[in-house]
Amino acid sequence: MAAIGQGDRTRRGGEKWNTYQRNQQIFVWSVILPMLLFFAIFYVYPIIEGFAGSTTNWQAFQDSEARQFIGFDNYVRLFRDQVFLASLVNTFKYALIYMPIAIVLSLACALAINAAGILTGMFRTVYFLPVVTSVIATALIWSVGFYQPRYGLFNQVLAMVGLPQQPFLRSPETALFSVIIYAVWKNMGYDIVIFMAGLSAIPRTFYEAARVDGASRLQTFWKITLPLLRPTMVFVIITGIINSLQVYGPIYIMTVASGADKPGGPLNSTVVVSVYQWQVAFGELQLGYGAAMGIVLFLIILVITLMQSRLLRRNWDY
Amino acid sequence: MATTSNSTSRLQGQERSALDWRWKRMDFERLLLWIVLGIGAIAMVGPFYWMMISSFKTQREGVAIPPTWFPQEFTLKNWQDIGNLPTGSMTVFFRNSAFVVIVITVITLLTSSLAGYVFAKFEFRFKNVIFWLVISMLVVPFSVTLIPLFNIIADWGWRNNYLALIVPILFSPFGIFLMRQQIANIPNELIDAARIDGASELAIYLRVILPLSGAALAALAIFTFTFQWDNFLWPLVVLDDPNLYTLPLGLAQFRGRGTIDIGLVSAASFLAVLPVLLVYIVAQRRFIEGITLTGMK
Numbered sequence: 001m002a003a004i005g006q007g008d009r010t011r012r013g014g015e016k017w018n019t020y021q022r023n024q025q026i027f028v029w030s031v032i033l034p035m036l037l038f039f040a041i042f043y044v045y046p047i048i049e050g051f052a053g054s055t056t057n058w059q060a061f062q063d064s065e066a067r068q069f070i071g072f073d074n075y076v077r078l079f080r081d082q083v084f085l086a087s088l089v090n091t092f093k094y095a096l097i098y099m100p101i102a103i104v105l106s107l108a109c110a111l112a113i114n115a116a117g118i119l120t121g122m123f124r125t126v127y128f129l130p131v132v133t134s135v136i137a138t139a140l141i142w143s144v145g146f147y148q149p150r151y152g153l154f155n156q157v158l159a160m161v162g163l164p165q166q167p168f169l170r171s172p173e174t175a176l177f178s179v180i181i182y183a184v185w186k187n188m189g190y191d192i193v194i195f196m197a198g199l200s201a202i203p204r205t206f207y208e209a210a211r212v213d214g215a216s217r218l219q220t221f222w223k224i225t226l227p228l229l230r231p232t233m234v235f236v237i238i239t240g241i242i243n244s245l246q247v248y249g250p251i252y253i254m255t256v257a258s259g260a261d262k263p264g265g266p267l268n269s270t271v272v273v274s275v276y277q278w279q280v281a282f283g284e285l286q287l288g289y290g291a292a293m294g295i296v297l298f299l300i301i302l303v304i305t306l307m308q309s310r311l312l313r314r315n316w317d318y
Numbered sequence: 319m320a321t322t323s324n325s326t327s328r329l330q331g332q333e334r335s336a337l338d339w340r341w342k343r344m345d346f347e348r349l350l351l352w353i354v355l356g357i358g359a360i361a362m363v364g365p366f367y368w369m370m371i372s373s374f375k376t377q378r379e380g381v382a383i384p385p386t387w388f389p390q391e392f393t394l395k396n397w398q399d400i401g402n403l404p405t406g407s408m409t410v411f412f413r414n415s416a417f418v419v420i421v422i423t424v425i426t427l428l429t430s431s432l433a434g435y436v437f438a439k440f441e442f443r444f445k446n447v448i449f450w451l452v453i454s455m456l457v458v459p460f461s462v463t464l465i466p467l468f469n470i471i472a473d474w475g476w477r478n479n480y481l482a483l484i485v486p487i488l489f490s491p492f493g494i495f496l497m498r499q500q501i502a503n504i505p506n507e508l509i510d511a512a513r514i515d516g517a518s519e520l521a522i523y524l525r526v527i528l529p530l531s532g533a534a535l536a537a538l539a540i541f542t543f544t545f546q547w548d549n550f551l552w553p554l555v556v557l558d559d560p561n562l563y564t565l566p567l568g569l570a571q572f573r574g575r576g577t578i579d580i581g582l583v584s585a586a587s588f589l590a591v592l593p594v595l596l597v598y599i600v601a602q603r604r605f606i607e608g609i610t611l612t613g614m615k
Contacts, residue, residue, distance in 0.1 A: 145369075291466070
């Protein structure tokens with residue numbers, strides 16, 4: 001059965017080959033069996049429990065007999081729950097505002113950094129810096145150092161150039177957008193690196209041909225760069241949306257540190273599904289209801305993942 | 319510009335001035351590009367600089383209008399105070415984080431390379447089904463498994479125990495996938511040769527496979543370390559003893575309206591950022607290679 005050492009079989013055959021094979025199988029299963037046990041306990045069982053629990057009135061720290069099947073009541077309740085509906089709207093708002101800004105900025109930066117000659121490496125390193133550093137630490141600094149309305153850096157800069165002061169995280173109107181701007185700053189370097197890898201995969205001959213034909217730079221961008229960057233673009237958009245739909249850390253930290261009533265504040269203006277799920281499951285101990293939210297989020301992400309494989313199912317020959 | 323005019327000096331009048339003009343235009347454009355990118359670069363690095371200088375400012379100077387570019391009155395008070403906050407000690411949080419994250423990273427490298435090796439170089443029953451099963455776990459969002467996992471941990475009495483942080487991620491689907499791809503590139507001849515020399519399967523793994531997958535292991539180590547260093551949601555669910563808090567949980571204790579001491583927050587945040595920042599400065603190439611290795615196949 002072994003792929004390795006198949007030549008040995010003809011040369012030696014018999015007992016020695018059998019020992020090889022047995023040793024290999026012992027090695028394989030001593031790795032695979034613990035791994036399977038692990039995935040069964042920490043992945044498969046929780047997934048089944050996540051679905052099963054969402055159809056019950058499951059409470060934390062409760063006897064297992066008290067947990068009862070209630071059908072789809074949790075799901076019905078979800079779509080009558082104003083806070084959940086708000087969190088659904090905020091989650092999509094977050095993803096749909098974040099994505100275009102992130103795409104345009106990171107593609108522009110990738111093109112610019114690519115053209116920066118001897119400074120390309122340096123700029124790439126610098127723009128990637130926020131990606132590797134802690135979300136929690138940077139979100140905290142943005143919240144209390146930059147977005148602070150009175151002495152925060154942003155309002156001081158706005159005052160200097162004579163623009164009106166902003167409440168940023170303190171107002172329901174601007175809070176979500178403030179978190180989005182932070183997220184763009186934090187994650188842009190990742191998309192830049194992916195775009196630069198995509199750009200370097202486009203054959204140079206295409207650009208040379210375009211130049212010979214006298215195409216302008218704008219034409220080259222629209223007719224060559226952008227179409228050939230499509231697989232990269234799909235990847236960046238899909239991973240970006242999937243990550244945005246699950247955003248948790250920056251919203252929790254930024255709103256709490258800015259003095260909001262609770263994570264997702266002020267007035268639920270930044271409450272997203274994962275933040276509300278946390279509050280329901282671990283604040284109010286309603287595990288069943290929280291599990292139902294997890295399933296709704298899962299279904300949304302599943303649809304988007306399937307869309308990606310459809311969008312990528314093409315031949316990308318160039 | 320001197321070299322440009324030298325190299326073009328042999329060209330005749332009109333032709334030369336046209337070339338010169340094009341060179342100047344290129345230079346000017348590149349300069350403009352550098353300036354624009356430079357402004358962006360300041361925005362990228364600025365917050366870290368701000369964090370650093372604010373951690374050495376006095377409380378009064380921290381909220382000064384306009385802000386100072388450098389501490390006028392240099393103080394180490396913030397750095398001393400974060401060791402003894404009402405919500406706990408940043409030094410303790412740092413130690414907790416370092417312990418948990420290093421243990422997790424070492425285990426992840428070990429299990430991922432072992433399982434990756436097995437999937438890449440051996441034939442066994444149900445291999446494809448098992449591999450597909452492992453990879454499909456990547457699609458399931460944490461929001462589905464979070465609540466049942468919490469219940470398991472609570473049932474086992476593992477709340478406020480680091481086992482809760484380590485055991486549920488002993489194996490990583492992502493790590494296994496990455497290591498399988500990389501180990502598949504190692505030539506079978508090398509493994510065969512070791513086997514003919516009488517090496518045991520474990521010895522081959524230790525002496526042949528591990529040394530030859532250095533780049534992938536480094537990428538996985540960096541990815542795991544930075545991700546776990548920042549892990550927030552799960553520790554928040556399973557830990558509520560402040561003595562056990564990791565750095566992200568410690569940082570999350572700064573809350574309130576206008577009462578936060580900027581100097582303290584800056585020192586604490588900078589402490590949390592510092593280890594990754596230092597490693598990044600030394601090995602930034604590995605980080606970026608890691609993304610292209612792991613992000614897209």
